[in-house]
Amino acid sequence: MAYSPVGQGGDLLRSPVLRKVAARHEATPGQVAVAWTLRLPGVISIPKAGDLAHVRENAAAAAIRLSPDDLAELDAAFPAPRRKQGLAML
Ligand SMILES: NC(=O)c1ccc[n+]([C@@H]2O[C@H](COP(=O)([O-])OP(=O)(O)OC[C@H]3O[C@@H](n4cnc5c(N)ncnc54)[C@H](OP(=O)(O)O)[C@@H]3O)[C@@H](O)[C@H]2O)c1
Numbered sequence: 001m002a003y004s005p006v007g008q009g010g011d012l013l014r015s016p017v018l019r020k021v022a023a024r025h026e027a028t029p030g031q032v033a034v035a036w037t038l039r040l041p042g043v044i045s046i047p048k049a050g051d052l053a054h055v056r057e058n059a060a061a062a063a064i065r066l067s068p069d070d071l072a073e074l075d076a077a078f079p080a081p082r083r084k085q086g087l088a089m090l
Contacts (some may be wrong), residue, residue, distance in 0.1 A: 008090075017076075017078075018074070024070065030057055030058065032070075035062075035065075036066060036074060039071070
């Protein structure tokens, strides 16, 4: 289960790579962030949205299919940790 998938609507969504991938899909950075969390079977994503436009955006993100190039660019910008790390307390 992907918690906080849009990074609480903060700096994550201003990432140049996220914006570049989003432009390629005529999507928003938030939609790419949600689509990334949904890229693997068996994973669900639970963005919180009070704004109706955000709710609609996030729901539509389920239809976005990220390409291997998109995923490679996102992985390079946001490398996976090399060892176990504690999660931030939110
Ligand atoms: N069980 C746990 O341990 C745990 C821990 C952390 C989080 N969570 C869950 O994660 C969810 C929320 O956590 P979170 O608030 O930390 O992070 P989040 O879902 O990443 O961010 C929510 C914030 O992002 C904004 N937002 C939502 N969709 C957006 C979009 N498409 N574009 C731009 N901004 C967008 C929302 O604004 P608006 O409200 O104005 O739309 C809200 O301010 C909840 O479902 C929560 O239950 C659970």
